[in-house]
Each structure stands twice: as C-alpha cells, then as structure tokens.
Amino acid sequence: MAGTAPCAPPELNLSEQRTQSIRQNDLPDALPDFRNLGVISRIVIFGNALAVFVALVRSQRLSEFVYRLVEIAGALEPPLLVVLALLYAVSPWLARLSYGASLAALFAIVLGVTAATFPLQTLFGPDNASSQLFATLAYAAAGTAVLAWYFHLRQRAFSPALAEARLQALQARIRPHFLFNSLNAVLSLIRADPKRAETAIEDLAELFRTIMADSRRLTVLADEVSLCRQYLRLEQLRLGERLRVEWSLDPAAEPALVPPMLLQPLVENAIYHGIEPGMDAGLVRISAERDGDRLRLQLSNPYHPEHQHRQGNRMALANIRERLQLHFDVEARLDTRIAGERYEIDIMIPYRLRA
Numbered sequence: 001m002a003g004t005a006p007c008a009p010p011e012l013n014l015s016e017q018r019t020q021s022i023r024q025n026d027l028p029d030a031l032p033d034f035r036n037l038g039v040i041s042r043i044v045i046f047g048n049a050l051a052v053f054v055a056l057v058r059s060q061r062l063s064e065f066v067y068r069l070v071e072i073a074g075a076l077e078p079p080l081l082v083v084l085a086l087l088y089a090v091s092p093w094l095a096r097l098s099y100g101a102s103l104a105a106l107f108a109i110v111l112g113v114t115a116a117t118f119p120l121q122t123l124f125g126p127d128n129a130s131s132q133l134f135a136t137l138a139y140a141a142a143g144t145a146v147l148a149w150y151f152h153l154r155q156r157a158f159s160p161a162l163a164e165a166r167l168q169a170l171q172a173r174i175r176p177h178f179l180f181n182s183l184n185a186v187l188s189l190i191r192a193d194p195k196r197a198e199t200a201i202e203d204l205a206e207l208f209r210t211i212m213a214d215s216r217r218l219t220v221l222a223d224e225v226s227l228c229r230q231y232l233r234l235e236q237l238r239l240g241e242r243l244r245v246e247w248s249l250d251p252a253a254e255p256a257l258v259p260p261m262l263l264q265p266l267v268e269n270a271i272y273h274g275i276e277p278g279m280d281a282g283l284v285r286i287s288a289e290r291d292g293d294r295l296r297l298q299l300s301n302p303y304h305p306e307h308q309h310r311q312g313n314r315m316a317l318a319n320i321r322e323r324l325q326l327h328f329d330v331e332a333r334l335d336t337r338i339a340g341e342r343y344e345i346d347i348m349i350p351y352r353l354r355a
Contacts, residue, residue: 029152030099030155031094031095031099031102031103031106031148031151032151033328033329034087034088034090034091034094035088035091036328036329036330036331036350037329037331038328038329038330039151039329042147042150043080043147044084046143046146046147046150047077047080047143048073048076050139051069051072051073051076052069054072055068055069055071055072078117079113079114079117079140082113082117083110086113087106087109090105090109094106103148106144106148107141107144110140110141114136115133115137155326185200185234185237185238186200186237189237199233200233200234200237203231204234206227206230207227207230207231207234217260218257218259218352219257219258219260220254220255220256220257220354221253221254221256221257221258221295222254222255224258224260224261224262224263224264225247225249225254225288227263227264228263228264228267231264231267231268232245232267239271241281242278242280242281242282243271243275243281243284244281244284245283245284245286246283247286248285248286248288248289249288249289250288250289250290252290253288253289253290253295253351254288255353255354256288256290256351256352257352257353257354258295258297258349259320259323259327262297262320262347263286265316265319266299266316266345269316270300270301271284271301273301273304273343274301274302274304274343275302277306278302283302284299284301285298285299285300285301286298287299290351291348291351294349294350294351295348295349295350295351296347296348297346297347297348297349298344298346298347299344299345300339300343300345302341302342302343303338303340303341317334317336317345320334321334324347327349328349331350332347332349332350333346333348333349334346334347335347
C-alpha cells in the first residue's frame with residue numbers, strides 16, 4: 001500500500017520568490033575603494049583621532065598633552081601617508097581579491113610599513129626596542145581592525161539600498177499595467193508589422209533578463225544606455241508620438257563605470273511624471289559626457305506642477321543617492337531643479353574604467 005505523501009510546505013508565489021531572492025542577495029563583503037576621497041579622509045581623521053586619544057592617555061596636564069600630541073602626530077603621519085599611498089596604488093588589485101584575502105593583504109601592508117618605518121619610540125616611552133616594536137605593531141593592527149570593521153558596518157548599512165533598488169526596478173517592470181500595455185502593443189503589431197513585434201518581445205525578454213541578473217558591481221554606461229533604449233522602445237509602442245527622446249552621448253563616457261540600474265529608473269520617472277500627464281508630445285533629454293576625471297549624466301523632462309504623484313519620484317531619487325554614496329562616497333553628487341517648464345537631474349561621479 002502506498003504511503004502517505006509528506007505534506008509539502010506552502011509555495012511562495014512568483015512575486016514573493018523574486019522579492020525574497022533579491023532581498024537575500026546582500027552586497028558581498030569588500031574593502032572600500034582606497035582611491036576615494038571620502039575613504040581617504042575618514043582614514044586620516046581616524047588616525048589623528050587615535051593620536052589625540054593616545055596623547056590624552058599619556059598626559060596628566062594640558063601642557064604635556066600638547067607636547068605629546070605633537071610628538072605622536074610627528075611619528076604617526078609618515079607611516080600613515082606611506083600606507084595611504086600604497087593602498088591607493090594597489091586598490092584595483094585588492095578589489096579583485098576575495099574579502100578575506102584583501103583583508104589579509106591590508107593588514108600585511110599596514111604592519112609591513114609600520115615595521116619598516118620603526119622606530120616610533122616617542123610613542124611608548126623608554127622601553128627596549130623589541131617591546132617598542134611590539135607595541136607599535138599592536139597599535140597599528142588594532143587601528144586597522146577598527147577601521148576595517150567600521151567600513152564593513154558602513155557597507156552593510158547601505159546594502160539594503162541596493163537590494164531595494166533591484167526590487168523596485170523589478171516590480172516596476174512587472175507592474176500589471178506596464179506588462180499589459182506592452183503585450184497589447186505587441187499583439188496589435190503581430191499582423192501589421194511582425195518584425196517590429198518580434199523586436200518588442202525580444203526587448204521585453206531582455207529587460208527581464210537584465211533585471212533578474214545578479215548585478216551588484218559597477219557596470220559600464222554603454223550597457224545602461226542599451227537597457228534604457230530597450231525600455232524606451234517598449235514605451236514608444238504605447239505612447240507613440242507623445243514620447244520623444246533626445247540622446248547626447250560622449251563616446252568617451254560609454255566605457256565609464258556606473259552603478260547598475262542607475263539610468264533606467266530615472267527614465268521611467270521622466271515618462272511617468274513628465275510625459276504621461278501631458279496631452280501633447282513631450283521631450284525627454286538624456287546626456288552623458290566625460291568632464292576631465294568626472295562623468296556627468298543629465299536627464300530632463302517636462303514638468304507638470306499640477307501632477308501630484310511625486311512621492312515615487314522622491315523615493316527613487318533617495319535610493320539612487322544612497323547607492324551613489326555607497327559606491328563613490330563624497331565624490332558623487334545628484335542635484336535636481338525645476339528650470340521653467342522642465343524638471344532636470346544632474347549627476348556627477350568619478351570617471352572610472354574597468355581594470
């Protein structure tokens with residue numbers, strides 16, 4: 001007699017599975033970009049704060065504190081600057097290593113430079129040389145561990161922004177009205193223009209494939225532009241002549257690295273808030289150019305002050321700001337403004353190429 005089949009756990013629906021999968025894909029552990037101005041500034045501030053702390057511990061009077069601080073800072077700054085220079089040079093190499101290997105390399109660099117620039121006897125008083133070296137290395141290792149833990153926690157704090165960005169993008173693509181309108185537009189073309197209908201289906205499939213991909217690292221701008229073009233072709237089927245797009249792309253900007261899903265949500269907002277509410281044709285302008293060691297991205301769309309659905313736009317912009325801060329820290333900027341009858345977005349990030 002056949003046994004009773006075990007009771008299977010209730011299955012999640014497709015949307016819940018995708019949501020759970022995306023949210024569980026946390027940002028992998030990685031060291032910060034040691035070529036970033038914000039990262040360098042934090043390390044310098046921490047090193048000098050450590051000097052102040054040690055001076056306070058070793059001083060009993062204010063006059064002694066000032067003397068100790070100058071003494072300690074003079075001993076600390078040279079190895080700190082050497083470490084920063086080395087980390088700046090090897091940062092692309094560290095980025096290719098696993099987190100454990102890059103962390104080990106970081107400690108090796110810090111302790112190696114500390115030992116090479118020894119003696120720092122002024123830090124620890126008139127002990128013998130071996131105890132002085134041990135104490136110096138212990139301070140360096142402890143300071144490195146605290147900084148590494150700080151950057152780890154900071155990355156974890158921003159990780160949900162990336163997961164939520166992918167979730168919002170996926171949900172936007174599978175919104176019932178978007179999918180319904182896209183499929184209806186394709187159906188209307190099957191007999192009249194089968195080639196165009198086939199292209200539209202390919203664009204829709206590619207959108208889903210790109211969004212579902214595990215793209216947590218920086219990607220090239222050319223891929224982001226390609227994704228936006230596919231999205232715009234689908235929206236063009238629905239909006240027709242009401243949607244006009246003007247591209248201005250600097251060839252030098254296309255290989256630059258940008259956060260994934262950076263442009264597409266902005267283009268989607270431009271259509272939702274700038275094109276759909278209007279009765280006449282509307283123009284969306286998108287430009288990208290290299291400006292020295294910076295990459296500038298600009299997007300503008302018609303502005304309708306009577307259109308009240310702005311909350312989604314603010315949420316999308318806030319999420320993009322968080323992702324820019326995670327990847328580029330203080331070197332990134334996102335500005336918005338209303339210029340006459342147009343809403344404009346201006347993004348400036350460091351110009352970087354794949355190593």
